[in-house]
Amino acid sequence: MNTETKVTTTPSRSGTLQNRQRAVLNPFEEMDRLFQGLFPRAWGLPARWEWPAWADMEMPFEGRVPKVDVVDRDAEILVRAELPGVNKDDLDITLAEDTVTIKASTQHESKEEKGDYLRREITQGAFARTIQLPAAVQGDEARASFKDGVLELTLPKAAPARRHSVKVE
Structure with missing residues (x-):
């Protein structure tokens, strides 16, 4: 019996x-x-027009903001970002004390000619994402790698932010 x-x-x-x-x-x-x-x-809308359903339509900024994982380790912070379709040269990464900003802009052009038929498509996009880090980092010692559309940033923590164990006497 459900009482509410x-x-x-x-x-x-x-x-x-x-x-x-x-x-x-x-x-x-x-x-x-x-x-x-x-x-x-x-x-x-009438079904015979076969318009796409609202639920199937892409959201305006969906897919333009990278998915990011932030892993807090003892001496460093690891940031992984999924960046499909982005080239290494299109990336712009900036670090502040406790934030990292990842920016990229892409442009792709395809052209097809067959007799009187010409098809040309230009796709472009840009995004920027700023992530608050769990601790201050040393930007001058940061390392970055980019492979198969995944960016990995290894950011050493600033000295006071590192975790230390304290033994109770």
């Missing part, structure tokens, strides 16, 4: 306290609900 207790402290036009908390925690869910109210499914 709801407590409302003051009357509200936006619903119960639980609903308002949920809206604060997930604002996108609230926006989805509002748009569904404005544009019901009956107003959708």
Whole structure:
């Protein structure tokens, strides 16, 4: 048997306290609900046009920001970034005390000619991502490698930031 207790402290036009908390925690869910109210499914595009579904469309910045792993080791920080389609020469990496910024811009052009037919496509993209590091690093001793679309940065920690064990006497 499922029992549920709801407590409302003051009357509200936006619903119960639980609903308002949920809206604060997930604002996108609230926006989805509002748009569904404005544009019901009956107003959708005719199926015979075979337009792509909204859920299948790519988000504006999806795929343009690299996925990054940050590993905090005793004496260093390892940063791995997935950068498919990026060449080593297109990378720009800058370090500050406790941040690293990875930037890249790419451009690819393809051309196909067959008789009277000409197809030309130019693809370009750019991104920048700044990552807050868990500790200050020594930028002058940083090492970087790039292989198979994966960037690895090995960043030695600054002396005061290194972990030390303290023995209790």
